[in-house]
Amino acid sequence: MEVQHGGLIIDVPEGWSDQSTLLFVAPRDSQTAATVAKVAVPTEAVAVRFRGTDGLDAVAVLAEELSGVRAADPDAVELEAGPFSCPLGAGAFRVVRLRVSQAPLVQLTAAVVLGPVCILATASAAEARFPRVRDELLRVLQSMRFS
Amino acid sequence: MGKVKAGSDQIRLIAAGKALREVSDRSTVAKITVDGKLIDDPEAALRALQDAEAPVSSGDSTFDRLTARFEHGVDKLEGKLQGSTTGRTAMSFIRADPERLQRPAAVEISFTDGSTRKLDVAVTDARLTRTLQRISIVAEGLGLTPLLGIVFLGATALVAGVASLVSLATGDRELARTLGRVSAKHALLGAVAEVPVIGELVPALAISVDVANLKAMRTAPTVASIVNLRALAQGARA
Numbered sequence: 001m002e003v004q005h006g007g008l009i010i011d012v013p014e015g016w017s018d019q020s021t022l023l024f025v026a027p028r029d030s031q032t033a034a035t036v037a038k039v040a041v042p043t044e045a046v047a048v049r050f051r052g053t054d055g056l057d058a059v060a061v062l063a064e065e066l067s068g069v070r071a072a073d074p075d076a077v078e079l080e081a082g083p084f085s086c087p088l089g090a091g092a093f094r095v096v097r098l099r100v101s102q103a104p105l106v107q108l109t110a111a112v113v114l115g116p117v118c119i120l121a122t123a124s125a126a127e128a129r130f131p132r133v134r135d136e137l138l139r140v141l142q143s144m145r146f147s
Numbered sequence: 148m149g150k151v152k153a154g155s156d157q158i159r160l161i162a163a164g165k166a167l168r169e170v171s172d173r174s175t176v177a178k179i180t181v182d183g184k185l186i187d188d189p190e191a192a193l194r195a196l197q198d199a200e201a202p203v204s205s206g207d208s209t210f211d212r213l214t215a216r217f218e219h220g221v222d223k224l225e226g227k228l229q230g231s232t233t234g235r236t237a238m239s240f241i242r243a244d245p246e247r248l249q250r251p252a253a254v255e256i257s258f259t260d261g262s263t264r265k266l267d268v269a270v271t272d273a274r275l276t277r278t279l280q281r282i283s284i285v286a287e288g289l290g291l292t293p294l295l296g297i298v299f300l301g302a303t304a305l306v307a308g309v310a311s312l313v314s315l316a317t318g319d320r321e322l323a324r325t326l327g328r329v330s331a332k333h334a335l336l337g338a339v340a341e342v343p344v345i346g347e348l349v350p351a352l353a354i355s356v357d358v359a360n361l362k363a364m365r366t367a368p369t370v371a372s373i374v375n376l377r378a379l380a381q382g383a384r385a
Contacts (some may be wrong), residue, residue, distance in 0.1 A: 001168075001370050014165065015200075015271065017367035050368045089380060114380040117368045146377040 004147075014058045015085060022048040024140075046135055046140050048121045058084075058091035058111040061118045065109060066096060073098040087145035088119060106130035110141045119144065154292075155250065158196060161180075161186060162197025162252035162268040168371075169266065170256065178257040194342030197378060199273060200369040221359055223354040233339060237349045243357050246279035248272040249366055250321055275322070279329060280361045287357065290336050290350040300337030304330045 001012050005022070026044035053061060061080070069076045076098035084093035091112035098105055104127035112119045121144060123137035163179050163186040170176060179186045228234030249269045256264045271322050282303075289299035311326035336353055340346045372379055 001374060003374055012370045014371070016370050017363060018370045018373040019367060050373050052368055061285055088376075114376065117376070117379055119376075137349055146380070 018050055020043075020049070044123065044125045044129070045138060046121065046123045046137065048119065048144070049119050051120060053113050053116055053118045056113075056118075058113050059071070059116065059121070061113065062092055062094045063108060065111075065120065066094065067114045068097055069096060069107075073100070075099065080107070084112070086110070086112065086142045088112045089114060093141075108134065108137055108141065112144070157199075158250050158270045158272060159252065160186065160192045161197035161199045161270045162250075162254055163189065163192035164194075164199075165268045166254035166256060166266045167192055168196065170264075175258045175260065176256055177259045180255050181252050183253075192250070197372065198310065198376060199270075201372045205251045210353055220353045221352065224348055224355055228345070228348055230351060231345060233342065233345055234348065237335060237339060237345070238352065240332060241349075241353045244330050244356075244360055246276055246283055246325065246357070248275045248321060248325040263333060272321075273368070274376060275325075277361060279325065280357050283332070284354055284357045284361070286333055287288075287336060287353045289352075290333075290340055291347065294341075296350065297337050297340040298344070300333045300340060304333035 001014055002013050003010050003018075016045055024046045041096075050111060051061070056064065059081075066076070066078065074084060076096050078094060078096050080093075081097035084091045087134055089112050091110060093108060093110040096107050096109070098107065105124050106127050107122050107124045109122040111121075121141045125133050125137065126143075159181040162181050167173060167176065167179065167189055170366040172187065176189060179189055179192070213315050225238055230240055248271065250272050252270060253266045254266045254268050256266070258264070286300060286303040289303075292299065307326050307330035311323045311330055314320075314326055315323035332353070336350050
């Protein structure tokens, strides 16, 4: 089975599962002051992965994912939730605030269910930066389409 | 090469779909047979393959809840068993996924230019594999019962062994082979059931591996389903 990612093609044996994650990371903000750069401020990132729905719709998949996030950070808080759509189809999104290695992060996760498979795309940003980059991150997630 | 059993039309279709996927220009296919039986609708074969490769719902949340605590225990338990020869032997046996039932099929594709291509294809019987995994999980759970574990596992090993012989007698060699492996696995678990420490770790590892395998069949999309995402979406909308 031929799999293509960017300019790379790899032949994977028939029947293997796809547990890959596409991870895209924004460059460090060039305007960051030198003193601030010494502090570990996470930059924006978008991760896309696939999972089976196990019969769940997009909202339920997101709820299940949130319980996974809360296993890592019991204080994770849902800030926003609603419908999501992109060329792949309609789904749902959820915005969650959490801490990763003490750094406060906000994650915007969109889920689109295509039959038995769910596409989960998560955009992350430092909490302080999220309001400024929210729309850009949302546009990245909304750009998901078929090749 | 074994024969696809009667009543396994779906497996025959999936085998045809697997073979068709190897053909770059499907418009050149004139005829396709699996174990000598004609596949009328090649598109149905491709759809059957797509459905088979998609993760399926377990439809039993109670079973999932009861087994969830075992799902992430594999690495920890394997680490504890590494130090013992018996533990390592049991691990390799458990890791071999003995419940997986594979049906071989001989596919022949005839092309419009008169040429033919023969392919040997193996199709996992997902329904029976899941059933066997669940039976194993229950048996291994009972195997954790102090003192009685050896009795439960001995009984399931015996039942699986008898079922294997019955399957062989009825001509289902693949099922017989799979049940034979399950019987041997339960016998092994029973044999170590009363060994201090290992007797608890091995059945727990067996359950953890089976639960993880079962969950992977349900929630991990195959590479093929992601490569054919557009077709998956069209199928979902249809």
